[in-house]
Amino acid sequence: MLLAVLGVFLPVLPSVPFVLLAAACFARGSQRFHGWLLEHHITGPIVRDWYRHRSLPPGIKGWAFFLMTVSFGSSIYFVPALWLKLLLAVLGATLALLLWRIPVRAR
Numbered sequence: 589m590l591l592a593v594l595g596v597f598l599p600v601l602p603s604v605p606f607v608l609l610a611a612a613c614f615a616r617g618s619q620r621f622h623g624w625l626l627e628h629h630i631t632g633p634i635v636r637d638w639y640r641h642r643s644l645p646p647g648i649k650g651w652a653f654f655l656m657t658v659s660f661g662s663s664i665y666f667v668p669a670l671w672l673k674l675l676l677a678v679l680g681a682t683l684a685l686l687l688w689r690i691p692v693r694a695r
Contacts, residue, residue: 592631599659600676602683604634611635643693652687656680 589610595603607625614622626632637645644652660680664673 589625600663600679607631607634608638611638641693643691646692646695649687649690649692653684656684656687 589606591601592603592606592610595601595606611622611625611631614625626635660676664676664680667673667676
């Protein structure tokens with residue numbers, strides 16, 4: 589959950605995958621924390637929606653690609669070291685590929 593909270597403030601770090609990972613870990617390790625996560629006003633709808641559909645709502649994938657492009661593009665532009673630019677490009681491409689594979693549910 590700490591990484592999910594950091595992802596709210598850091599442009600390259602995504603929040604939702606860490607919330608879903610925390611939910612999966614809490615489901616196996618702590619019913620109390622899992623229940624808290626499901627009932628929380630911010631994380632609850634995200635986790636319940638993923639459990640129910642295992643897909644993204646329409647329009648979210650395009651928005652996510654746009655935000656990733658802006659975030660990674662600006663980071664690559666401002667980072668001075670070439671090796672770090674390449675690392676960010678590979679990380680962005682990997683995340684884009686993973687996002688591409690997540691299904692979008694019908695309207």
